Amino acid sequence: MKIKLINATLLDVANSCVLENYTVCIDGSLISFVGENDNLFAQAFNADKVIDFEGDILCAGFINCHSHNAMALFRGLKDDVPLEQWLFDNMFVIEKFLQPKDIYYGTQLGLLEGIKSGITTNLDAYFYPKSIIDANIDLKTRLVCALGATMYDNRLEGLTQEYLSLKDANDLVSFMAYAHSIYTIDTKGLEDTVIFANEYKLPMHIHLAETLKEVGDCVQKFNKTPVQLLEDIGFFEHKCLLAHGVHIDKDDYLILNQHDVSIAHCPASNMKLGSGIAPIHSMLESNINICLGTDGPASNNSIDMFREMYLASMLQKVNLCETNIMSAKTMMRLSTLNGAKALCIDNKIGKIEAGYKADIIRISIKDINMLPINDYYSNVVYSGKPENIKMTMVNGEILYENGVFADHIDVEKIVFECKNAIKRLKFESEIQV
Ligand SMILES: [Zn+2]
Incomplete structure (x- = not known):
């Protein structure tokens, strides 16, 4: 057409x-x-x-560089509790009962909200990637599927087979090798993720340095910062996108600079979970590519890039007591051009150009x-x-x-299926608001 x-x-x-x-x-x-x-x-x-x-x-x-769209199902579930309690006692518990159909419709609910707020591409990292891919293909949205180890789930062999069966799914879909985090995946799992990325020349994605606890535990266990740990394991031999990067020392900027590493800044999620303020102004000054993500709707609780741009700018201004930083023009770069670069599809999207x-x-x-x-x-x-x-x-x-x-999007059906899914999930997991 x-x-x-x-x-x-x-x-x-x-x-x-x-x-x-x-x-x-x-x-x-x-x-x-x-x-x-x-x-x-x-x-x-x-x-x-x-x-x-x-x-x-x-x-x-807008390019949403870090999301778990299906967590739209958990919007408003167990808000206002400490991060560790929220994650380990609630999210990880209810997630065990998720089925592929829940992911399909939950992802679509998140995508609907994103489409309404101008998001055209999502990096999505969650369970049952085939359901995430199908959800995006059926709505006709662009997806970077983060494929890999989710929670305590080190599975290189299955991962390779899964990738091979999914890789040619659709032109709208590309892939990154993914490990959830250094606190949920053991060293062997992280190493396997690098092997997987090596085999198929994929960029990499991981949550990193989101909380002070994560950094403290890493230093205590490995005598290295999270950035140093990933460098030693080989993550940065590939293009790499780190979600959050709230607590990255300036000493580690050099490592990020020496490699092609981007940070997906998720200001609303970081604020709501009390994680802290990522130093994105000083990172940008150090020529580190910064883009924006909404994170999952359970920790945000919206999928709204207008709000992320606003918060990202305001957080730096208030934190550094400066007004002449993180301008509106800079924020538009973060949500478009920088996002495309971080997702390694800047030859395709992020610009209005023939x-x-x-x-x-x-x-x-x-x-x-x-x-x-x-x-x-x-x-x-x-x-x-x-x-x-x-x-x-x-x-x-x-x-x-x-x-x-558009006619191919059945909003009523998506809403109906999501309401049923969360009702069943709460019953099965015995988690109530
Ligand atoms: Zn996340």
Whole structure:
């Protein structure tokens, strides 16, 4: 299908500028033209569908670099308890009763929320990856599937077979080798994850340095910081994405710099779980790639990149007592360009440019909270909300427009199945709110 988006205000995040009266032409899954409305190519482009943006913002879809979407099932379950208690006494207990069907519909519930807030790509790390992949393929969202050791689950042989059976699932899906964390996976499991990544040349993903306890335990057990431990095990021989990185010493920045390591900053989750404030300003100053993640909806409790951008900026300003850092333009880089780089698909997404995949969102400039427009970037990052999203397109296909999901998305069925799933899970695990 050929689609033409006209009269758009393009946020060119790579060049930190705003381009008004722009047209973007889409041919199939790809952006084929980006230029001014009166360009001859734009005018001659014979589209099946033309959408007049009426001055609304057009930008690359948000990239959620760390999520466990199916945890939408556990939203609001056991909030306001200490992290260790929340994780070990509640999440890990109820998760044992999850079935593939729960993951499928739970993931889709999370994806619906993400689509409504302009998220077009998710890195998802959770149980039953085939269900996560199917959930994304059926909704037509882009996925980076973190495949590997979940909890106390060191299983290289099964992992390889699983990868081989899933790797060609769909063009929308790519993979990372995954180990949950250094406190749930033993050293052998971490080493096996590196072997798996070596075999299939995959980038790597892991939760790291999320809490002071994790760092303290690591130093006590190995006499190394978490970053040093992973370096010694070989994680950084590959491109690597660390979730959280809240408690990483400046001494370890050098190690991250020497390798291709990105940090998925999850400000809402870090705040809610009382984990601390990741030093992302100083990391950015040290040329470490920082992107954004929502983490799971059980520890957030939303999937809303507007909120993550806002919180990420505000946390640094308040922590360092400085206002001239973490600008709105920087936050837009984190949620688009930097995310694509961290997920190793920056040759495909993260930019509005000919040849890139058509992962595009429309943000209204006519809603009350967006008026007046003195600075487009500021309005998106500091005033923007999911309800300002007027269109979400992935791979050239419109998934959501003017408050309505596309025909292939059965919202009622997803909600029905999720309500049944959490009812059963609470009964089986005997966990109640
Ligand atoms: Zn996580």
